[in-house]
Amino acid sequence: xIVYIAKRLLFAAPTLLAVxxxxxxxxxxxxGDPALVVLGDQATPQALAELRARMGLDLPIWKQYVVFMGQxxxxxxxxxxxxxxxxxxxxxxxxxxxxxxxxxxxAIGAIFGIPLGVWAARGRDRTPxxxxxxxxxVGLSFPAFVSGVLMLIVFAVELKWFPVISKGVALDxxxxxxxxxxxxxxxxxxxxxxxxxxxxxxxMLKALSEDYVRTARAKGMPxxxxxxxxxxxxxxxxxxxxxxxxxxxxxGNSVLTExxxxxPGLGKLIVGALEKRDYTMLQGLMVVYAFLIVVxxxxxxxxxxxxxxxxxxx
Amino acid sequence: xxxxxxxxxxxxxLALASPAFAQKTLSIGMSAPDIGQVDPHKATTTQDKPxxxxxxxxxxxxxxxxxxxxxxxxxxxxxxxxxxDGLVWTFKLRKGVKFxxxxxxxxxxxxxxxxxxxxxxxxSSFSGDYASFANxxxxxxxxxxxxxxxPVPSLLGLVANxxxxxxxxxxxxxxxxxxxxxxxxxxxPYMVDEYKPKESVxxxxxxAYFRGAPKIEKIVYRFIPADxxxxxxxQSGEIDVIYGRQDQKWVERAKEMKDTIxxxxxxxxxxxxxxxxxxxxxxxxxVRQAIAYAIDPKQVASFMGALVAEPGRSVVPxxxxxxxxxxxxxxxxxxxxxxxxxxxxxxxxxxxxxVQTNLPSMLSVIQVVQAQLKKGGIDLQLDVVDHQTFxxxxxKDLSQVNYYSAARFPVADVYLSQFFHSRATxxxxxxxxxxxxxxxxxxxxxxARVEPDPAKQKALWATAQKKIVENLCAVPLHEQLQxxxxxxxxxxGYKFDAAMHLGPIVNExxxxx
Numbered sequence: 041x042i043v044y045i046a047k048r049l050l051f052a053a054p055t056l057l058a059v060x061x062x063x064x065x066x067x068x069x070x071x072g073d074p075a076l077v078v079l080g081d082q083a084t085p086q087a088l089a090e091l092r093a094r095m096g097l098d099l100p101i102w103k104q105y106v107v108f109m110g111q112x113x114x115x116x117x118x119x120x121x122x123x124x125x126x127x128x129x130x131x132x133x134x135x136x137x138x139x140x141x142x143x144x145x146x147a148i149g150a151i152f153g154i155p156l157g158v159w160a161a162r163g164r165d166r167t168p169x170x171x172x173x174x175x176x177x178v179g180l181s182f183p184a185f186v187s188g189v190l191m192l193i194v195f196a197v198e199l200k201w202f203p204v205i206s207k208g209v210a211l212d213x214x215x216x217x218x219x220x221x222x223x224x225x226x227x228x229x230x231x232x233x234x235x236x237x238x239x240x241x242x243x244m245l246k247a248l249s250e251d252y253v254r255t256a257r258a259k260g261m262p263x264x265x266x267x268x269x270x271x272x273x274x275x276x277x278x279x280x281x282x283x284x285x286x287x288x289x290x291x292g293n294s295v296l297t298e299x300x301x302x303x304p305g306l307g308k309l310i311v312g313a314l315e316k317r318d319y320t321m322l323q324g325l326m327v328v329y330a331f332l333i334v335v336x337x338x339x340x341x342x343x344x345x346x347x348x349x350x351x352x353x354x
Numbered sequence: 355x356x357x358x359x360x361x362x363x364x365x366x367x368l369a370l371a372s373p374a375f376a377q378k379t380l381s382i383g384m385s386a387p388d389i390g391q392v393d394p395h396k397a398t399t400t401q402d403k404p405x406x407x408x409x410x411x412x413x414x415x416x417x418x419x420x421x422x423x424x425x426x427x428x429x430x431x432x433x434x435x436x437x438x439d440g441l442v443w444t445f446k447l448r449k450g451v452k453f454x455x456x457x458x459x460x461x462x463x464x465x466x467x468x469x470x471x472x473x474x475x476x477x478s479s480f481s482g483d484y485a486s487f488a489n490x491x492x493x494x495x496x497x498x499x500x501x502x503x504x505p506v507p508s509l510l511g512l513v514a515n516x517x518x519x520x521x522x523x524x525x526x527x528x529x530x531x532x533x534x535x536x537x538x539x540x541x542x543p544y545m546v547d548e549y550k551p552k553e554s555v556x557x558x559x560x561x562a563y564f565r566g567a568p569k570i571e572k573i574v575y576r577f578i579p580a581d582x583x584x585x586x587x588x589q590s591g592e593i594d595v596i597y598g599r600q601d602q603k604w605v606e607r608a609k610e611m612k613d614t615i616x617x618x619x620x621x622x623x624x625x626x627x628x629x630x631x632x633x634x635x636x637x638x639x640x641v642r643q644a645i646a647y648a649i650d651p652k653q654v655a656s657f658m659g660a661l662v663a664e665p666g667r668s669v670v671p672x673x674x675x676x677x678x679x680x681x682x683x684x685x686x687x688x689x690x691x692x693x694x695x696x697x698x699x700x701x702x703x704x705x706x707x708x709v710q711t712n713l714p715s716m717l718s719v720i721q722v723v724q725a726q727l728k729k730g731g732i733d734l735q736l737d738v739v740d741h742q743t744f745x746x747x748x749x750k751d752l753s754q755v756n757y758y759s760a761a762r763f764p765v766a767d768v769y770l771s772q773f774f775h776s777r778a779t780x781x782x783x784x785x786x787x788x789x790x791x792x793x794x795x796x797x798x799x800x801x802a803r804v805e806p807d808p809a810k811q812k813a814l815w816a817t818a819q820k821k822i823v824e825n826l827c828a829v830p831l832h833e834q835l836q837x838x839x840x841x842x843x844x845x846x847g848y849k850f851d852a853a854m855h856l857g858p859i860v861n862e863x864x865x866x867x
Contacts, residue, residue: 072742078390079479080398081745081760082772085785087475122390123551124532130551189582197590204587205576299580302587304552308579312387312552317742 045338052334056327060112063326064105072317074121095121097319108323117324122316127324130309135328138305141297142290144225146283149232154279156233157240158272161248172237179234184293188227188300195223205302224301228294232286239282243275250274276347284340288333378866379572380844382857383593387579388552392538394520395471395478400597404857405575408557409454410522410540412515413445413465413498418859421621421852423675423764426510430460430521430541431498440505440806445513447496451564453523454545462492464524469500471527472518480518483763504804507767507811508675516854517763543568543861553577569865588614594844594866595858598837600715602659605837613842618661620852622833624671625716625759627723628773629826632791633754636706640698642826644691645706645755646684648730649723655832657722662837666830669774669822676766676802676815681823683830691730703731709753710736711744720757723831748789751781756789759834766815770799774822792827795819843867 075091076083092098096107111118117127160172196204202223247253248271256266295307306325313321386401394406415429416422431445451460471477473484489501506512513519526539536549541564544557554576559568576593578584581604587593589611598604598616608616627649635641651665664672667679684690695703706727710720717738724734734755739747748756762768771786772778776793778786795818802814822828836853840846847863 070743071739071746073746076745076749077742079396081787082398082482082762083479084475084482085783087479087481090475123388124535125551133551185580185582189586192583192586197586200590204583204590204592205578300583302576302578302580302583308387308552315387315740315742 045342048338048341049334052331055334056330059326059330060109060323061105063323064108067317067319067322068101070317074317074319077316078122112323112327117327118320120313120318120321122313122318122321127320130321131306131324131328134304134306134309137303138291138294138298138307140221141224141228141294141303141305142287144221145228145232145290146287148225148229149236150283152229153233153236154240157237158244158267160237160241161244162267164245169241172241176234176237179230179237182230184227184231184296185300187230188224188297191223191227192300220303224297224303227301228290228297231293232290235282235286236279239278240275243278244271247271247274273347277344280340280343280347284336284343287336287340291329291332291336377572378570379574380570380595380860380864380866381574381576381593382860383576383578383584383587383596384857385579385581385584385597385599386577388577389549389555389575391535392546392555393535394522394538394540395468395480395518396535397517398479400856401577403855404853405546405555405557406520407515407542407855407857407859408544408573408861409538409542409546410515410520411451411542412519412521413447413513414510414519415515416852416854418848418861418863419846419850419852421673421764421854423508423511426514429515430465431513434510436509440509441502443500443502443509444493445498445500447498448564449496451541452562453526453541454539454560455526457523457526457539460521460523460541461495462498463495465498465521466490466492467524467527468521469513469518471522472520478518483512483518483768505806507765507803511763511765544573547572563862566862568860568862570860573860588839588841591841595838595840597857598839600662600834600837602661602663605659605661608837608839611839614839615842615844616837616839617850617858618835618837619850620673620835621761621764621854622664622671622673622835623759623761624666624769624833625719625757625831626666626669626773626828627831628756628758628790628828630751630754630756630790631825631827632751635698635700635704636754638698639826640694641700641704643684644694644698644704644730645727645732646826646829647687647694648691648727648732649829649831650686650726651683651829651831652686653726654719654722658719658832658834663832663834666832668819669828669830670766670769670815670819671761671764672833674762674764674766674769676812678766678812678816678819680816681820683823684826688726688730691732695731700731703733705733705735706754707735707737708755708757709744709747710738710757711741712738713741716757716759719832723757749780749785749787751789753789757831758787758789760787766819767799767803770795770815770818770822771803774818774827775799790827792822792825794825794827795821841866 075088079087079091096104119126156172160169163169192204196202202219253266253270256270294305295311298305298307310325384401389401390399391397391402392405394410397403397406411429413429413431414426417425417427430448430451432448434443434445436443447462453460469490473481473487475481486503486506488503491499493499523539527534530537537546543560543563545560547556547558549555554574557573559571561567578587581599584596588596598608605616608614629636629642629645631637655663655665668677670677727734773788774792774795776796777784778788779791780789798814798818802811805811805814838858843866845865846858850858
């Protein structure tokens with residue numbers, strides 16, 4: 041098992057290198073000048089050139105690449121071109137906020153989405169099914185920034201239950217932290233609920249029409265046992281697949297939610313870095329994203345082994 | 355069951371609702387994901403500048419809420435005198451002014467250090483403004499002498515509490531090094547307390563401020579880039595003051611909000627359509643005239659809304675020292691445009707390509723201009739790109755016309771030198787943002803800068819504007835005002851008519867009832 045995990049992580053190294061190279065090239069192809077961003081539009085060419093030299097942007101691109109790769113391999117992603125703080129300090133400072141948001145919305149998705157899907161499959165074409173379909177349609181078709189603003193108007197401005205600005209509260213104040221997390225997690229969780237409801241529903245429909253389910257029913261097994269032990273266990277594989285897939289999507293999609301709710305997080309960091317042409321920050325962020333996705337994929341594969349003993353993880 | 359669930363949710367919500375704070379805190383919401391720095395010599399962005407107005411002083415200052423260069427008043431300097439030729443200025447400093455924290459008394463050494471720092475391109479974004487400084491020296495601990503190579507249009511403006519004129523602590527700059535950026539030490543009413551990346555900067559009152567201890571104890575300057583979130587945080591009462599959108603609908607809506615005062619303030623940004631005469635067919639004055647005749651700045655301004663915009667009247671913003679709008683700008687006659695194009699050999703009309711930023715407010719305006727030009731037989735094709743790409747590409751001379759909106763230090767010289775002097779032409783070693791390749795008024799711009807007689811200086815600036823307008827280096831489109839909203843219990847302590855620092859000054863007179 042440990043050998044398997046180590047092997048998988050080792051295989052990820054070339055992927056990460058490729059991502060690094062691609063990002064390095066891409067950010068430099070896009071027009072725009074970080075020095076101009078820092079100095080403003082009244083800056084003289086002389087001042088711009090001096091700043092570019094200090095940023096190391098005056099070197100030929102291959103030299104910049106060698107320097108960058110050399111540092112990256114030793115875990116040093118340099119300093120942000122705009123703020124001059126170490127890139128990894130900034131990224132790691134906000135990473136917990138993105139992770140907690142993603143995990144919370146995943147939990148909301150699983151807690152509501154899976155039972156809703158099972159319920160819908162059992163009551164196919166009847167009220168439960170319609171409710172589930174409408175919920176998932178709403179979840180899928182509302183853009184995060186629209187549902188986010190609506191939630192803010194109702195729960196923060198009118199009812200004042202939650203703050204509009206989800207500030208990055210320290211760990212030692214769990215209540216305040218939960219208040220800040222509630223609306224953004226619900227907003228992002230709604231999308232997850234929608235996906236999981238759909239997958240669970242269609243998986244359950246298929247499972248419930250299988251011969252072994254009919255046999256189980258025929259021999260007089262209690263309905264709950266038939267549904268959960270015989271039906272649902274077979275749906276777990278597609279559910280895990282969807283969770284794995286959309287977890288990566290969620291990490292990426294959190295950007296709109298982070299902006300609307302003014303939460304610190306990777307998404308907000310990446311938008312800021314793009315606007316400011318902060319090359320080093322973008323490079324660092326991309327590596328963290330790529331690494332997260334590798335980890336999520338690994339966890340998904342490990343989960344397959346857990347939910348279905350037939351899948352061997354060696 | 356459902357009732358129990360609802361009751362439970364309500365109870366949870368109430369339990370989670372937080373108590374209000376007791377301390378007198380002013381929360382200000384800014385439209386930006388983060389700040390760059392508090393260092394006044396490098397702060398160039400809309401989000402960085404307001405903070406410099408809270409933490410720093412100059413030798414003289416703009417009256418709070420005013421952008422009038424004629425109304426500058428003593429700040430760190432108590433008095434000053436200049437030599438007959440205008441080349442030597444001597445400032446007497448106020449005694450006993452303390453820097454924030456333990457950085458000691460402000461003396462002539464700090465002033466000399468600050469002004470030299472402001473003039474060095476390695477430490478300042480405004481070094482160009484100080485190019486005519488020959489020397490700055492401390493005569494004694496409370497006297498500073500500035501010697502100029504040549505007279506400048508407004509020496510007092512260069513030592514005011516704005517950009518390079520802000521006085522920083524020499525000791526702090528040397529001790530803090532790179533950290534000075536976010537821990538800047540000045541003499542102003544508020545001092546930096548804590549910076550949280552992507553979230554906020556907190557300022558606390560400088561109780562030893564020389565004009566008296568501020569009434570508000572703390573300023574929380576929050577970065578809220580999403581317009582909707584900023585408005586909602588203001589409505590819910592979490593924020594006291596917000597940066598407004600520069601659009602009529604926002605101002606109208608904000609005015610309707612409960613307990614809200616909207617301030618629409620100067621200085622305005624002037625938007626010009628620069629015409630690149632180095633490219634065909636725009637090298638022909640008739641084609642440039644055709645563009646001017648097709649455009650109706652009044653219609654452009656009324657599209658943006660009368661509360662936040664007015665038509666541009668010259669190639670220098672209204673109210674700047676040296677502004678002159680006596681030259682008539684051709685306008686509002688599409689038939690005349692077609693006739694001029696035919697005379698220039700384009701009876702079928704012309705096609706012009708422009709690099710255009712995707713900033714929504716600017717994109718909607720250029721589309722109005724596009725429609726006006728169409729009526730005059732000019733097909734304006736837009737290459738819409740993100741804002742940084744726009745800045746990069748216009749500097750590579752890739753745009754035939756350039757819709758550019760900017761505010762500068764309120765002296766005609768700055769605007770004229772940066773946009774219309776041949777030295778500032780893009781793609782040259784001394785480039786700033788002359789994208790029109792204008793070179794007709796170099797002599798007047800240079801002469802006005804060093805002209806000691808104010809009347810003659812004004813005449814030279816007027817001639818420069820006349821030549822630029824007649825040559826149609828650019829067509830004025832609109833002037834856009836800034837807007838801010840505050841809760842009605844916030845009293846700035848002065849009349850907020852203008853924001854030189856692109857935001858309200860919070861000082862010892864500002865209060866929250």
